[in-house]
Amino acid sequence: MSEFAVGCLGILALLVLMVLRMPIALAMALVGFAGFSILTSPQAALRMMATEIYANFSSATLTVIVMFIWMGFLAYYSGIGTQLYHFAYKLIGHLPGGLAIATQGACAIFGAICGSNTATAATIGAIALPEMKKYKYDDALATAGVAAGGVLGILIPPSVILLIYGTATEQSIGKLFMAGILPGVVLMLLYMLVIFVLALRNPTIAPPGPKADWRERLSALKGGLWEVLVVFCLSIGGLFAGWFSPT
Template identity: 40%
Template sequence: MEIAILAPLLVLALFATLAAGLWVGFALIAVGLLAMVTSAPAPASLVFATKVWGGLTVWDLTALPMFIWMGEILVRSRLSSDMFSGLSPFTTRLPGGLLHVNVMACALFAAVSGSSAATTATVGRMSVPELGARGYDDRMIIGTLAGSGTFGFLIPPSIILIVYGAATEQSIARLFLAGVVPGLMLAALFSGYIMLWALLNRGRMPAPEPATSLGAAFRAATKLLPVLVLIVAVIGSIYAGIASPTEAAVIGVAGALLLAWTTRALSLRGVWDSLRAATITTCMISFILAGAAFLTVAMGYTGIPRQLAAWIGAMDLSPYALLAALTVFFIIMGMFLDGISIVVLTVSIILPMVMAAGIDPIWFGIFLVLVVEMSQITPPVGFNLFVLQTITGRDIFTIARYAAPFFGLLVLALAILSVFPQIALWLPGTMLNR
């Protein structure tokens, strides 16, 4: 079949299967089968079995279920309330007050969960009622939480960086290191915006919180010690070369169970529920990876990736123009697909042309995650929006409107990262090239 006919047919088939409610993994498999039947001389069943097995038997993916389980354990612990209590005394003197707790708590929780949705849900359950009761503006409560919840994708250990590393055969340790400084930069941009908004909208801010003595602040900060120790144990073991990402994930699970046990925040029923939830999430991601692995080889038989790469190559785009085009492409994709689906579905096609343009694949992984973060707060398929809809009862488009300034800050962060790529590359180059 001619590519000019086949390409639109496959795109239409993908969106039709998704619109019909078929799971993403099975939708990818269905489109792959259509591509094989119409274009490939090889037997579809044999290719399917080979590629699905190969796509799932990747050693780096063994870290995935453990990091997911660690996050599920911590979601059910007292971690979010302890973080709120520990951070709040340090923010009362800043313009914006306790709104900064959303940013800081999400950054801390992202460093031990790796999941954007888990970060948003865990911090949101604590901060939304607490900040609402203190008179903070709903627009900023929800907006800061929607934006900051995306840190779970960028700040290591990030589940989506593990998926990207496995799909592109890049070092997960380097990807984790590359995400640290951009994650801190993004948190600084969000806090800066909160301070600016608070100074320009003094009438919409509640009365200042009572000043906290330095001693009381540091006593409250002791509640942060367990999570800080867990972060150092998990991430530090990787950076120090003591443990691989998979071994660090096991350390994280053991630490999370110990933390939950010592604080008496988790029952045996809670452990079972966390294991069950982690299993469900892992299976969902595995189905997506299996479908994407099969679709990738099926697309290779069609010749569409080669034609697309040749078409973009013929346009002779500069690296900046290519990145701008890819940003628009990924934002549009993010309106309909979740982040992991976007990564596994596109990297095999996009990465060769990106590397041909001289763009570092580690840097591109961070760039891609930033763009995928935008998809978390764009309707109609924005997972953070769904989480906040459940917590607040607001409709998804209202929440998206509240999150719009933080979408703009993500775009700004993307521009800064593109102009100054060493923001992502400096730390892995320094730590791992010694």
């Protein structure tokens, strides 16, 4: 059997296994092992699997993922996520769709200290969804806003996904982190714009919240934002200054 035929059958088998709800990682491992066995031999495939698994899981570079996740857990249990949402809420919550827009801002800021989109969505969603439900937001818009905002956590550095990608492709992780800032900010602004336009077209799906005065806004500024700025400036600024490497 030719290599091209094996490749085509492998792609087909991978799709079938995914449709059958096999975990993607296991499906890829199984298809790769079977394909390599056909092209070489089962013994060579077993040796290759053993060496590749060891080489990947013993990588010192990937140990930093644990530190990023740990930083996100510290931010979650310290209440920074709650403070960030209330800051964004006081600032722009009175606009049409303001609570959903504030959710995007809080997700972006929280993503600067947590490299996981799941953790970002879970942290901000636990705070934002009850508030949006309280002000009669459309369920579809509220949940979609939290899910979309969570994606910002993998773009704005530090990002676990960019770290894994940089390790796998042997690219500069520091440069990848720098490259993720602008797309993350642009995506956040686009999400905000879409929510604002939808709320203008149909105010019933995203009614504005109460307007806070400047004293309340300045008071909310003290909670959470400074801590995030310090952590973000230390981590990203340290990369620029050469104080430490990304890993």
